[in-house]
């Protein structure tokens with residue numbers, strides 16, 4: 001208490017209103033691929049509860065703070081509230097959801113998928129995994145941007161956190177959920193307690209200077225490992241930083257949220273840290289906490305909570321199948337409570353039934369083709385429709401093509417044969433700016449079968465993609481390999497060149513024997529800052545438009561021995577491209593395919 005008064009005096013002398021209670025509107029952007037990383041509203045609310053308890057020192061484990069430090073621990077007077085009004089003035093639960101494979105190994109790249117103005121909201125992106133920047137470090141649980149970068153790097157302001165470290169329920173792997181507490185500390189200008197250096201300075205007077213990060217230093221009671229507090233290994237190792245109120249001889253403050261202890265070891269911010277965070281708000285983030293902003297984001301005390309209109313979304317257990325296969329669809333709308341929903345309206349192009357009012361209908365597809373699915377979800381506040389184009393791809397159940405199978409791209413209408421749909425290849429994913437037949441380049445006859453002169457090839461360019469990391473797939477019809485014995489390989493000719501050192505492209509070949517319900521990856525090559533085994537031109541950058549010379553063509557082959565003897569085998573070429581920020585890249589790919597013993 002004495003300490004609190006001392007700081008209060010100091011603060012008012014500096015013009016910092018120590019008793020002011022700051023409220024910060026928050027939005028969570030869940031970046032997902034339809035898996036468990038698409039965490040629930042309840043899990044995010046649970047995270048918000050933990051964040052606010054920790055910042056208010058209302059956490060249940062304050063009794064674990066050693067008595068030498070307890071008097072320096074305190075309420076930060078900073079509170080976080082989920083936004084209730086979005087940047088367009090619409091009703092929101094404070095959560096957006098974006099389908100993207102950038103959720104794997106995420107970096108700042110997820111922030112360009114979606115961000116709300118950081119002068120109005122604290123942005124938190126929830127992802128599956130985070131790229132391990134330091135090869136010697138452990139897994140990264142979260143990362144934040146410091147506030148002094150708000151104006152120069154506003155478009156990356158915010159916090160990225162793994163879904164399994166968000167909150168304490170459902171997919172969360174910890175019962176404590178304190179990664180966001182730590183990252184919000186950084187986002188409000190706190191340094192690590194050891195000053196990121198050997199006995200470094202965190203510029204906080206009431207945190208003792210720390211020698212280095214403390215990992216796994218406490219037992220389940222919060223006691224220092226190997227005995228009671230003080231935690232001794234480093235005592236006396238550091239001389240105090242200027243202005244320190246407590247020195248390291250009191251022990252290291254490993255229970256501070258800004259150390260690297262396990263969540264169950266952490267239980268305090270110091271009063272000085274609270275002061276520094278409030279000062280960061282007034283210096284850098286003042287707009288967030290203004291009354292006008294709280295009203296605009298629906299986070300003011302007087303905001304009247306109402307149900308928002310739902311935002312429609314759905315999932316299914318498969319996206320490919322054979323003629324006659326069944327699919328289970330599942331509505332996973334968000335932005336409104338399930339209990340508020342008054343109706344579901346599905347339409348299934350090409351499906352049986354072709355429409356449904358169930359939340360989770362089952363549908364069978366009887367004809368080969370690629371079909372749209374749409375869902376409208378309604379409650380008293382409104383309704384919303386989502387249509388996913390070419391969401392379901394159905395192949396003939398019995399392969400009409402027999403191996404050895406050979407396909408070139410010479411026919412003008414390729415990949416569609418109006419009179420012989422069993423021979424069609426399928427493009428799925430976004431079909432604009434995707435795989436296309438071109439006649440300006442073709443491979444010189446590299447394949448093991450002499451197929452005469454080629455004039456056409458199939459091309460894709462990640463330069464043209466709307467979104468970084470977009471995925472485009474090209475799927476062969478089912479091929480009957482019943483009469484083939486191993487060895488069996490699938491051959492294709494490849495020419496690829498990259499636009500620049502920022503190009504990040506991946507080509508994979510997968511194989512299926514059940515119309516694509518399950519795929520096995522059998523081949524992949526990539527081009528990125530670490531590896532470039534995809535390029536066939538020696539690795540040089542090329543200028544648009546790219547026409548491969550004959551020496552740029554390489555024959556590739558995929559071992560499909562384990563599919564020999566199977567009656568319905570398809571291959572899938574998957575191309576995904578990322579240009580990084582700025583997205584200036586051109587990549588090209590030309591293929592032809594045959595299976596051959």
Ligand code: ARG
Nearest residue numbers: 140141142178179261262263
């Ligand atoms: N950025 C740090 C990391 O990813 C966060 C550590 C948070 N610590 C914790 N116990 N939750 O390692």
Ligand code: ZN
Nearest residue numbers: 182183186192
């Ligand atoms: Zn940190």
Ligand code: CA
Nearest residue numbers: 204207208209
């Ligand atoms: Ca200190």
